[in-house]
Amino acid sequence: MKRNRTLARLKPFIAGLLAVWLLTLMMGSAIVEAAPDKKDNKTQTPTQNNNPLGLDVQGAAILIDAVTGQVLYGMNADTPLPPASMTKLMTExxxxxxxxAKRQSWDTVVTTSKEAASTPPDGSQIYLAEGDKHTLKDLYIAMEVGSANDATVALAGHIAGSEQAFVEKMNETxxxxxxxxxxxxxxxxxxxTTIISARDLSKLAQILLRDHKEFLDYSKISTYKFRERDKKPMLNWNWxxxxxxNNPDAKGVRHLAYxxxxGLKTGxxxxxGYCFAGTAQRGDTRLITVVMNTKSKEARxxxxxxxxDYxxxxxxxxxxxxxKTAIENAATVNIKKGVSTEVPAITKSDITFLVKKNSEPKIEQTRLDLLPEDQLIAPISKEQKLGTVTYKYTDPSGQTVEKTVDLIASEDVEKGSWWRLMFRAIKDFFVGLFKGIVDLF
Structure with missing residues (x-):
């Protein structure tokens, strides 16, 4: 009997211990499930949720409009990764x-430095020897078409004195x-140790094409013979x-032509892994792509x-x-001291977005910024800037893209004579006085 009473008193204590034990097991299980994977998630195959196109890309990918920079598709686009020879886009x-800036010219003769001649042979090169002399243009084409590392180092040293000094210039840029x-x-x-995200790499490509359209004259070269004695020309790595x-020297890769x-650059x-920053134009649309870390040369x-295709x-x-069209809420802009008190305003360029086909895009004007009054004083010249207007496009995923263009004068407005301006001032005075009296009542 006494033993039964003792067990009865211990039951709550035993039950409490069991509860604590079970709770500890549950927490431990949760901790195990929540523990982060020790693998580098940045290089894992992306899930279908952030890769609806099913790209076989281990690193990152992006597709943008070359004109606006609008992102049409992105996968791990902000993850910094090694770009390999796509780095040369910054060098170029x-x-x-x-x-x-006329600090260099295509005809400039570049003397191969010891540093350039010592470039490791484990990559593309044109086998420069110390003291070799070639034009900047020939070395540039070798860098772009053949991804020649020794040509790249020779150019870097020529511009900055050494590759390391050039690297500092790259980071500043x-x-x-x-x-x-x-x-x-x-x-x-x-x-x-060089790293950059797919988004920033596509932005660099966009700036390169915007600021230097002549780049495409070199990036689209199919084959190039660097020296007359070379047995065969180098084939552009961009297959x-x-x-x-239509190039017989590119016979083995023509099935990949698009x-x-x-342009632009492989790596x-x-x-x-195998990387590629590409660009293509069809009609009035130019696209830029970046894929980072694919499994093979052809896979990229x-x-x-x-x-x-997408x-x-x-x-x-x-x-x-x-x-060159007027917008509804700024068809004219008020000016001072002119023959007239306003000037017709038009857009300097178009406002265009890439939108999904067969959809009704949501596009709205978000800002109208006219120049301060002290900058809107006659005489006004045709195409003189009067302000800016901004429109925003919201795509089906909720991403927003803005584009701002200048508003300009569509005609000249001469400065008014002192006689005209005096009578206008008198008129404005009495109109203001009359309005003030009316407002009293």
């Missing part, structure tokens, strides 16, 4: 900037262009080039073709406002 941009994830450690992309189609492709190192082009087949250009 800087060189084109130097030529544009990246900062100036707003490439937030970019960190360059070589001019070639051979070092895996999607439309220019490969209508409209005329490969083991850490980066097959996956790029999926992106381009862009060209599923989207169309929608012009909200045509160039």
């Amino acid at each position: 941009y800087i060189i084109l900037e130097e030529i544009s 990246a900062q100036k262009l707003g490439l937030k994830t970019a960190h360059f450690t070589s001019a070639t992309g051979l070092l895996e 999607m080039l439309e220019s490969h189609k 209508d409209g492709v005329d 490969f190192i083991s850490k980066a 082009f097959r996956e790029t073709a999926k992106l381009l 862009g060209f087949n599923e989207f169309e250009r929608k012009t909200v406002v045509a160039p």
Whole structure:
């Protein structure tokens, strides 16, 4: 009997211990389930949720409109990854900037440095020897067409004194262009410590094409013989080039040629996998793509073709406002001291977005910014800037894209004579006085 009473007193205590034990087991299970995977998630195959096109890409991918930068498709687009030889797009941009500023010319003779001649042989090169002399143009084409690393280092050293000094210039330029994830450690992309996101790489490509249209004259070259004594010309590593189609020297890769492709740059190192930044134009639409870390040389082009097919087949250009047209709420702009008190205003360029076909796009004007009154004083010249207008497009996924264009004067307005301005001032005075009296009542 006494034993039974003791057990009865212990039951609540035993029950409490069992409850604590069960709770501990449950918490431990939850902790195990919530523990992060030790693998690098950035390189894992993406799920179908963020990859509806089913791209066979291990790293990242993006598709943008080359004109507006509007993102049409993105997958891990903000993850910084090694770009391999796509790095050379920044090198090429800087060189084109130097030529544009007339600090360099295509005919400039570049002497191969010891640094360039010592470029490791584990990549594309044209086998430069120390002291070799070639024009900047020949080396640039070798860099773009053949992805020649020694040509790239030779150009970098010529521009900045050494590759490392050029790398500093690359990072300064990246900062100036707003490439937030970019960190360059070589001019070639051979070092895996160079990283950039697909989004920033597509932005760099967009800026390159916008600022230097002549880039395409070199990126679309199918084959190029660097030296007369070379047995055969180098083949452009961009196997999607439309220019490969009718080139017998490109026989082995012509099946990958894609209508409209005329750039940009391939890349490969083991850490980066096979990469490609591409661009194609059909009609008035130019697209830019980036794929990072695919499994093979051909895979990077097959996956790029999926992106381009999606862009060209599923989207169309929608012009909200045509160039040189008036907008409803700013058909005229008030000015001071002119023959007239206002000037007709029109848009300097069109306002166009890429929208999904067979859908009703949501596009609205979001801002109208006229210049301050002290800048709107006659005389006003035709096409003089009067302000800006901004429109916003919201796509079906909720992504918004804005485009701002200038409002300009559609005609000249001369400065009014002192006689006209005096009588206008008198009239304005009495109109204001009368209005003030009326407002009293």
